[in-house]
Amino acid sequence: MIKVGIIGSTGYAGQELVRLLLQHKEARIVWFGSKSYIDKKYYEVFQNMFQLVDATCMDDNMEELAENVDVIFTATPQGLCASLVNSDILSKVKIIDLSADFRIKDVSIYEEWYGITHQSPQFIHEAVYGLCEINRDQIKKARLIANPGCYPTCTTLSVYPLLKEGLIDPDSVIIDAKSGTSGAGRSAKLGNLFCEVNENMKAYGVANHRHTPEIEEQLSYAAGQDMKINFTPHLVPMNRGILITAYGNLKQKVTYDEVEAVYDKYYKNEYFIRVLDKGICPETRWVEGSNFVDVNFVIDSRTNRIIMMGAMDNLVKGAAGQAVQNMNVMFGLEENSGLQLVPMFP
Ligand SMILES: NC(=O)C1=CN([C@@H]2O[C@H](COP(=O)(O)OP(=O)(O)OC[C@H]3O[C@@H](n4cnc5c(N)ncnc54)[C@H](OP(=O)(O)O)[C@@H]3O)[C@@H](O)[C@H]2O)C=CC1
Numbered sequence: 001m002i003k004v005g006i007i008g009s010t011g012y013a014g015q016e017l018v019r020l021l022l023q024h025k026e027a028r029i030v031w032f033g034s035k036s037y038i039d040k041k042y043y044e045v046f047q048n049m050f051q052l053v054d055a056t057c058m059d060d061n062m063e064e065l066a067e068n069v070d071v072i073f074t075a076t077p078q079g080l081c082a083s084l085v086n087s088d089i090l091s092k093v094k095i096i097d098l099s100a101d102f103r104i105k106d107v108s109i110y111e112e113w114y115g116i117t118h119q120s121p122q123f124i125h126e127a128v129y130g131l132c133e134i135n136r137d138q139i140k141k142a143r144l145i146a147n148p149g150c151y152p153t154c155t156t157l158s159v160y161p162l163l164k165e166g167l168i169d170p171d172s173v174i175i176d177a178k179s180g181t182s183g184a185g186r187s188a189k190l191g192n193l194f195c196e197v198n199e200n201m202k203a204y205g206v207a208n209h210r211h212t213p214e215i216e217e218q219l220s221y222a223a224g225q226d227m228k229i230n231f232t233p234h235l236v237p238m239n240r241g242i243l244i245t246a247y248g249n250l251k252q253k254v255t256y257d258e259v260e261a262v263y264d265k266y267y268k269n270e271y272f273i274r275v276l277d278k279g280i281c282p283e284t285r286w287v288e289g290s291n292f293v294d295v296n297f298v299i300d301s302r303t304n305r306i307i308m309m310g311a312m313d314n315l316v317k318g319a320a321g322q323a324v325q326n327m328n329v330m331f332g333l334e335e336n337s338g339l340q341l342v343p344m345f346p
């Protein structure tokens with residue numbers, strides 16, 4: 001049985017980790033970390049856990065945790081994991097960080113986009129970007145996982161095969177993205193109040209969203225050259241869900257069957273990536289509550305562009321589900337252990 005500690009178990013990503021891990025046959029949560037609810041029963045924060053979790057919320061003592069658990073998930077604000085981790089801790093326990101602290105290899109880019117000084121740049125190189133479908137072999141051996149961001153997960157998985165196979169011009173990629181409000185976390189913010197979000201849609205972070213360099217880095221690996229993208233996220237009045245629509249110029253004429261074969265080459269054996277049937281566009285409602293990413297594409301021969309689409313649940317494949325998938329790979333379990341979640345609808 002894998003003993004798990006969660007720092008930040010009282011946030012949206014943290015509570016989703018709790019929900020998933022409670023149903024995982026090989027894992028047991030022994031530490032419910034929090035900042036604002038220390039000494040409170042976990043179920044008093046989330047009543048859905050009444051009679052399911054009797055534990056009390058604890059302070060974020062990583063040193064003590066490292067002595068008592070096999071893996072620590074940090075589902076905390078940017079900068080916190082980097083400020084807590086050290087060599088001694090990493091020698092005792094595996095860490096899966098849901099924040100962006102170890103996702104970007106160039107520390108100056110991280111510091112520029114996040115506006116904070118990195119507290120442990122010495123571990124950035126060692127950290128493995130936890131996108132199992134692409135980095136599975138490195139994840140197996142990793143001590144420290146940088147769990148990918150929600151938009152970068154959906155974007156990278158939707159666009160990766162075509163860049164990798166050189167079918168689209170890397171300089172032409174434009175990504176339009178939409179997210180439900182849980183993507184912004186549970187802490188009170190004016191922009192996330194019901195009347196601000198309901199019956200409204202808006203772009204935000206236009207040309208400066210902090211996921212831009214993370215997406216650029218991952219897509220650059222696929223393309224084999226440095227890439228710059230346009231990335232525009234939108235906030236939509238839903239609880240969960242991410243939908244991305246990406247555009248790229250085709251480098252040559254291709255048929256539907258040829259592109260489908262490329263997606264199949266990378267994803268045919270991937271449990272969590274569902275390449276949809278011809279003509280079916282991914283929808284957030286068909287993946288909600290699951291760890292699936294639904295992807296598909298349409299060739300627009302009139303403009304010689306290809307439109308790539310992806311949908312997933314930001315709290316599952318975009319955060320907690322992907323983190324559990326990483327844990328499964330790190331501990332040699334079946335990759336979908338505890339994650340065979342059927343999407344819920346309506
Ligand atoms: N929401 C999403 O869809 C996604 C989130 N992420 C990432 O996951 C992380 C958590 O996000 P999210 O759950 O949305 O955020 P929330 O604001 O909902 O939760 C933050 C959590 O961190 C805890 N926390 C805050 N400060 C400290 C501290 N100093 N010490 C210990 N714990 C602290 C909070 O505790 P308390 O509740 O007690 O205040 C809470 O449990 C972020 O890095 C985010 O970028 C990644 C992908 C998707």
Ligand SMILES: CC(=O)N[C@@H](CCC(=O)OP(=O)(O)O)C(=O)O
Pocket residue numbers: 098099100148149150151179180181182183184185205211233235
């Ligand atoms: C709707 C919304 O506000 N979404 C968040 C996504 C944040 C997130 O998921 O953070 P990671 O960097 O850890 O992935 C945002 O745009 O900042």
